[in-house]
Amino acid sequence: MKQYFYPAVFHTAEEGGFWVSFPDFPECLTQGDSMEEAYEMANEALGLTITDRLTDHEALPVPSLPGQIELDDENSSLVVLCFDLEAYRKKHNSKAVKKTLSIPEWLNEEAMAKDLNFSQVLQEALLAKIQAQ
Numbered sequence: 525m526k527q528y529f530y531p532a533v534f535h536t537a538e539e540g541g542f543w544v545s546f547p548d549f550p551e552c553l554t555q556g557d558s559m560e561e562a563y564e565m566a567n568e569a570l571g572l573t574i575t576d577r578l579t580d581h582e583a584l585p586v587p588s589l590p591g592q593i594e595l596d597d598e599n600s601s602l603v604v605l606c607f608d609l610e611a612y613r614k615k616h617n618s619k620a621v622k623k624t625l626s627i628p629e630w631l632n633e634e635a636m637a638k639d640l641n642f643s644q645v646l647q648e649a650l651l652a653k654i655q656a657q
Contacts, residue, residue: 526609528574530587532566534559536599547593548585549573563603570605571612 533545542562543555546569554569556562577584590602623646635642 528570528584528587528607528609529604530570530607531590531593532570532603532605533593533595534562534566534601534603535596544569546570546573547588563605566603567605567607570607571609571616574607574609575612575616 530546530548533547534542535545537543537555541555541557542559543553544562544566546552546566549570552569552573554562554565556565574584590604593602595602625646635645
């Protein structure tokens, strides 16, 4: 499991909410209406930046140490994000995998008569089952 730890600066936005910058990735900025949303968006933005750099065979910067980062004002906070590359890739991998399955003939006929997309129905059912556990 490959994890990366990078500092993020959470700035309080004048209009409300937060915007987030990354000292080690100047191109990476995001925002959120709440601290929770800003944190989630920051993790996604960091993931996109890291995976883009890795895909382009670019080196990742050495993470800045928290003590090296100066905050702009008293409305900014430093947070070190832990980014899990493996979990991010699993979440964002849309590669299809072919599965063969069997269902009763009558169910097949009913579903086809209603023009249901079998792959979509199976994906939705699997996601609902996973989220319920």
